[in-house]
Amino acid sequence: MRLLLVVACALIDADGRVLIAQRPEGKELAGLWEFPGGKLDANERPEQALIRELFEELGITVKEPCLAPLTFASHAYEAFHLLMPLFVCRRWEGFVAAQEGQALKWVFPKTLRDYPMPPADAPLIPALIDLLG
Structure with a gap:
């Protein structure tokens, strides 16, 4: 089975809220909510991929020291196995x-x-509840 590595981020605002994004129509799993992030490019580290994806998806600039690994998901989909580290970020530039x-x-x-x-995102929730209450 093919292993797919994707990276996700829990952006946390000053009020302790987490940002989620809804997958748009036309994308696989459209309508479901997820943490921002995406696939790694060739020769890209998870932190580099997340910095790139957050800029592409949300227009914000994140510096690597502001990304803290929290937990990960490991989920077997029908066609591949997904491994997804979840990072937490409380500081970024831009809106x-x-x-x-x-x-x-x-x-x-x-x-x-x-x-x-x-299915891969839901198991990440308890770690965020533990972290933020």
Whole structure:
């Protein structure tokens, strides 16, 4: 089975809310909510990929020391196995704005389960609740 490495970020605002993005129509798993991030390019480290993806998806600049690894998901989909480290980020430059037509929402960790997520994202929620209450 093919292993797919993707990276995700829990952006945390001053109120302790986490940013989630809704997958737009036309994409696989459209309508589900997820943490921003994406696939690694060739010869790219997870932190580099996340910095690039956050700029592409949200228009923000993140510096590597502001990314802290929190947990990871390991999920077997039908066609591949997904390994997804989740980083936490509390500091960035610029204003968070959807760059790819996706809906964005700031939510408290305890309400994350109210938003339908891909199977690989849901297991990340308890670590965020433990971290932020």
